[in-house]
Amino acid sequence: MTSTELTPADYPLSINRPELLHTPTGKALADITMDAVVSGEVTNEDLRVTPDTLVLQGRIAESVGRRQLGENCRRAAEMTAIPDDEVLAMYNALRPRASSAAQLEEIASRLENTFSAPTCAGLVREAAEVYAARNLLAEED
Known part of the structure; x- marks a missing residue:
């Protein structure tokens, strides 16, 4: 996971910071296409959220003073395991x-x-x- 400073301008990550996102199997967000789904290159596992993504979302929430939402995202990140x-x-x-x-x-x-x-x-x-x-x-x- 990156230690890059995140701000509200980074939200949503999928549009503004897609390079930070990956699937649990390591695919980049750009690799998740309809063609890849149809061909079987993308599996159900690729569609699950990663702990890193949840932590990043929590950091953005905290950057705008939403501490509890940030904590919820950290707990959700732990719960993925x-x-x-x-x-x-x-x-x-x-x-x-x-x-x-x-x-x-x-x-x-x-x-x-x-x-x-x-x-x-x-x-x-x-x-x-x-x-x-x-x-x-x-x-x-």
Whole structure:
């Protein structure tokens, strides 16, 4: 990923900074054409967002003072490495009264240690604190 300064003028990246974008398989944005799709050169994997693209989008959001959107983009970047079934299980576990403090800490630890997702882990820990303060945790087993 580039360390180039990004500004609102770079948005949308696909038009103003396409050289910064690539597919998960390394194709340039210009390589994604209808002919390439029809011929099979472009696969479903090429149409997924990359963590780098999400981080770049977050940097642009932060450049205009949208800190929370920037944080959301960083979490989304981390989540690209987490299997869909894990994401769904974590989503369900984060419902109020669905998980105990220990269960939420287990999820946060798994996010950090298995998926290298410290920003997501921090969000789960923050949710656990808020749920504890508002009596929204599940009973310990």
